[in-house]
Amino acid sequence: MTVVIVVLILGGTLIALLPSKENGKTIEEAIExxxxxxxxxxxxxxxxxxxxxxxxKSINGGNNSTVASGYVKKTLWGWEWAYGGEHSHSEPGLPITAQYFPSTKDTPFPLAFGEISDSQIVRVNVQTDKRTIDKETRIVNNGTTRIWFVFLNPSDGPLTKVIGQSQSGQILASEDISL
Incomplete structure (x- = not known):
């Protein structure tokens, strides 16, 4: 009887340690x-x-795409998608977009991010329902796309407003966020 119990425990442990079908060798493979x-x-x-x-991220059978983000965690077996989402691109006349991921267990979130289409926007500030965040958002330009993002503290509360500013501090875009 003891041998059977040991075999069952070892078998269960081995199954738990096997790689998930969701794991990928690369980050992109895990996302896919x-x-x-x-x-x-x-x-x-x-x-x-x-x-x-x-x-x-491709949508509508590859005819369109959205701006997406997510947390991909490193596991013993490679990379695994943990959590994320997407929103529509900046449209003409829409200089900045915004997405908010709330605090989620075992992720680095909350996170606010978006795409910037107005070349005059050089700074992005965010407000939450508790206060204006003093923390500077980061803007990344990969040559064809500019995005902004900031990791927030759970105590900051949800994102309520995104403000895009020029070099001189002029507000060029302001978007209220309703969750």
């Missing part, structure tokens, strides 16, 4: 195995335990 089709990686930001990836 989660059911998201990557058109182009915009930026990868290293964080504790993995990377937050910003990318264009």
């Amino acid at each position: 195995k989660s059911g998201r089709q990557v058109v182009k990686i915009i930026h990868e930001e290293k964080v504790t335990g993995g990377e937050v990836v910003f990318f264009y």
Whole structure:
């Protein structure tokens, strides 16, 4: 009887340690195995335990794409998609977009991010329902796309407003966010 119990425990442990079908050898492969089709990686930001990836995701059978982001964690077996989402591109007349991911267990979130289409926007400030965040958002330009992002503290509360400013501090875009 003891041998049977030991065999069952060892078997269960081995099954738990087997790689998941969701794991990929590369970050892009892990994203694709989660059911998201990557058109182009915009930026990868290293964080504790993995990377937050910003990318264009294919929609409508490849006819369009959205701006997406997600946390991909490093596991013993490779990379695994953990959590993320997407929103529409900047449209003509829409100088900045915004997406907010709330605090989620085992991720580096909350995260606010978006795409910037107005070349005059050089600074992005965010407000939450608790206060204006003093923390500078980061703007990344990969040559064809500019995105902004900031990791928030759970105590900051949800994102409520995004403000795009010029070099002189003039507000060029302001978007209220309703969650």
